[in-house]
Amino acid sequence: MTVLAVEHLAKSWGGVQAVAGVSFSLAAGEVLALIGPNGAGKSTCFNMLNGQVRPDSGRVLLAGRDITGMAPRHVFRLGVGRTFQITATFGAMSVRENVQVALLSQARGLGGLWRPMAGQKAAEAEALLDRVGMLEQAARPCGVLAYGDLKRVELAVALANTPRLLLMDEPTAGMAPAERIALMALTARLAKEGGIGVLFTEHDMDVVFAHADRIIVLDRGQLIAEGAPQEVRADPRVREVYLGTGATAGGH
Known part of the structure; x- marks a missing residue:
C-alpha cells in the first residue's frame, strides 16, 4: 500500500x-x-x-x-507524525506526562478535562514508552535526560497519534x-x-x-x-x- x-x-x-x-x-x-x-x-x-x-x-x-x-x-x-532535528520536550514535566500531552492533543483541546483525561491516558503513554525502551524512566523529568533518551521520548510522542x-x-x-x-x-x-x-x-x-x-x-x-x-x-x-x-x- x-x-x-x-x-x-x-x-x-x-x-x-x-x-x-x-x-x-x-x-x-x-x-x-x-x-x-x-x-x-x-x-x-x-x-x-x-x-x-x-x-x-x-x-x-x-x-x-x-x-x-x-x-x-x-x-x-x-x-502524520514528525520528529525534529532539535528535540523539543517539556523539561519540567515527566517523560510520561510529555507523551500524555501528545495523546491528549487528539481530543482537540484540554480545558478542564486535563486531570481526568490525563489519568485515562497514563496506560497508553506507558505502552508507547515501553515500545521505545523508555518505560523505566517514565517518572523522570525530561529536563534531566540524556540526549539519546530525549530522542526516544520524541519518537514516542510522534507515535502518539498512531501515524501512517x-x-x-x-x-x-x-x-x-x-x-x-x-x-x-x-x-x-x-x-x-x-x-x-x-x-x-x-x-x-x-x-x-x-x-x-x-x-x-x-x-x-x-x-x-x-x-x-x-x-x-x-x-x-x-x-x-x-x-x-x-x-x-x-x-x-
Whole structure:
C-alpha cells in the first residue's frame, strides 16, 4: 500500500528554485532516506509534506488523499507524525506526562478535562514508552535526560497519534554513534511492525546505508537518483555531487 505519493512538487524562494518537480512514493512499512548536499532542497521538500510550507505546484497524497497545503495540525490528525532535528520536550514535566500531552492533543483541546483525561491516558503513554525502551524512566523529568533518551521520548510522542506516515528530520543529530544505530534500528523495527511509512533526512551515511530500504537523492532541487542503497552508492552522479568519488560503503 502506498502511504505517501509526491507528484511534481515545486517551490521557489525569491526566484531560486528550491524544489523542482520532485516525485516519489513511500510504501507502508518502508524506510526511505532523503539525502543530498547542503542547499539541495531537502528541508523545503520535507516542510511541504506536513504543511509548514505551501508548494507552488504539485501534490502531496496521503494514502490517496490530497493533503497539499493543509495546515500541520490537520495533517497530524490525518496520521502524520514528525520528529525534529532539535528535540523539543517539556523539561519540567515527566517523560510520561510529555507523551500524555501528545495523546491528549487528539481530543482537540484540554480545558478542564486535563486531570481526568490525563489519568485515562497514563496506560497508553506507558505502552508507547515501553515500545521505545523508555518505560523505566517514565517518572523522570525530561529536563534531566540524556540526549539519546530525549530522542526516544520524541519518537514516542510522534507515535502518539498512531501515524501512517512518520517524518524524521535528522533523527540522529547530536547523538553518539552507538545511539544513532540503536535509534534507527528501533525505528525500522517499529515501521515494519506497525506498517508505518518512514521518511527521514540524515547526514550520517552510515545510518542511511545501514537502515534505509530505499534512498532518494536531491541536488539543487532536483531528484537525481532513487533506488536501493547499493544502487545509489554506485550511482556516478551521486558520488560526484554528494558522496565523493572515493566514498566507501559507509563513507561520508
